[in-house]
Amino acid sequence: MSLKMINIQKYLFFAMMLVFSTISFAQKKQNFVIVIDAGHGGKDVGARGVADLEKNIALDVALRFGNMIEKNHKDVKVVWTRKTDIFLELWERTRISNDNHANLFVSVHCNSATNSSATGTETFVMGLKRSSETDEVSRRENSVVFLEKDQEKYEKFDPNDPEAVIAFEIMNAAYKEQSIRFADLVEKNFVNRDFRKSRGVKQNNFHVLRGNASPSVLVELGFISNYDEGTFLASEDGKQKTAETLYESFKQFKKEFDRRSGIEDEPAPKPVKKVEKPVEGKKLKVKVMESKMKFSATSPQLRGLTDLDVIQEGDNYVYYYGETDLQSRADDLLNTVKRKGFSGAKIVEFETNKRLEGGKNYRVQFMTSNKKYKDRDDKFNGLTNVLRVKEGNLQKYYFGADKTMEAAQKTLKDVQDKGFRNAFIVTFNGEDPL
Ligand SMILES: [Zn+2]
Structure with missing residues (x-):
């Protein structure tokens, strides 16, 4: 056996050893x-x-x-x-x-x-x-x-x-x-x-x-x-x-x-701290879901999410959660919503100060009834200049008329504070719902 052969065998041996040790x-x-x-x-x-x-x-x-x-x-x-x-x-x-x-x-x-x-x-x-x-x-x-x-x-x-x-x-x-x-x-x-x-x-x-x-x-x-x-x-x-x-x-x-057992997770890379700039002129919200149904604030369909903004757009009710101008905070809000089981939720941008064109405006729907009430009725809890819109057998009651989403949200909050917890925003053209 030549010296070369012996060397090859030796290498083979070491190579095998290496394979075995990796396996074990x-x-x-x-x-x-x-x-x-x-x-x-x-x-x-x-x-x-x-x-x-x-x-x-x-x-x-x-x-x-x-x-x-x-x-x-x-x-x-x-x-x-x-x-x-x-x-x-x-x-x-x-x-x-x-x-x-x-x-x-x-x-x-x-x-x-x-x-x-x-x-x-x-x-x-x-x-x-x-x-x-x-x-x-x-x-x-x-x-x-x-x-x-x-x-x-x-x-x-x-x-x-x-x-x-x-x-x-x-x-x-x-x-x-x-x-x-x-x-x-x-x-x-x-x-x-x-x-x-x-x-x-x-x-x-x-x-x-x-x-x-x-x-x-x-x-x-x-x-x-x-x-x-x-x-x-x-x-x-x-x-x-x-x-x-x-x-x-x-x-x-x-x-x-x-x-x-003393086994630790791989050390996470240290986060680089950056001062985060707010998104200017825009608000970030989490769009939770869209539905043909208007759920009440305590409905199980909302899986415990509270303080949702509901905006009626045409036939659909869109449910939004939270509001922030920081991307990182919006990511946190999105995680909260996803953990509640809304896997299709996503972050959307709102241009809160953008004015609606032409005669379009936002109004807050706060009551639906089969009865006709006159303005200043006690039922309105102090809301005045209420717009009534007849739809089929129902009378729908609206308050406010705002040109920006920011103003509409303030109006919504006021209406909710008057006891209409299930109130929501509807887009109008003049005095007609879109
Ligand atoms: Zn069993």
Whole structure:
């Protein structure tokens, strides 16, 4: 063998070493395992909802949830107990979790009740304390064992045997705090992100949670026996929103996990501080949405956004939020609106001092009635020179006539201060609405 050959072999060896070390480095970077367990499956259909079976909704949401994690967290390994419509015994789900050394186990389910008005989400952690209310849920979610071949597996644990209980409590204590933390994030996010009703974080004895050597929760996404919640959870939009909320909760949980493990986020580049110049002669507002409907100030359609400016333009009502002459502040306002679920919202510029051409003007509509009132009527709360416009059977009442948006907004504020909270601006040509 020539010297040259030996050198090549040596280089090859080093090259291979390099490849191997990169691989092991890449593996080491996966520092978190989540096991996502879609409840039920196959012959075990779970609850029967108004629009779909529990096993289908649970699987769909579980797949979306895990895919979001896989896409955005290269350092997380996602394991599903099932990715298709198959029957799995409860102990198998726990075994998959423990074999993969899960850092978090999330079992996804839907609730059901004979009372069709029952609604809301709830998230369970393992515990032996019972309340009769949660007993029904655990009875239902545990009942699958009767479809399983070997029911003795679950009888080994006797909640009335003090020794078994103590052994359980010791094991459970290690994970309980983290289980409750994740459950809490899930329930809070359902309320804050999706405006869902939360029944809270609860504990009960679930077979599928009991044997897990990791923080573990069982999420009930809502009552599919209820018409509204059942159709929501079976819908494309509902499944996507629900999965996003589980994902958001995971993201927060993982961030806390990283902080505890000493893994920090990549340091963010230091912001360069600039003195921001206001946009001159213009105001920035967030256009929230456009609708044929005029919603009242407290309507759920507005998702808790208050102090919206509503401007009628032709047949449409346009809803605007906030006002600023700083671009950065407008970006903040836009984020607020988007977080409320108005994904199509955008920033628009208003030339507040631009005068309307010809006979055009802005008026404030403050009242609609089927009755005719004369000017200075008590109903107007002191507003005078009120313009009445008949439309079909209705009389619409308007106040003011301004040439600029800035002036119209002042008028609107005055009218609202007189008690007409749902007043809004309409563009006119002379005395005719456009
Ligand atoms: Zn279930």
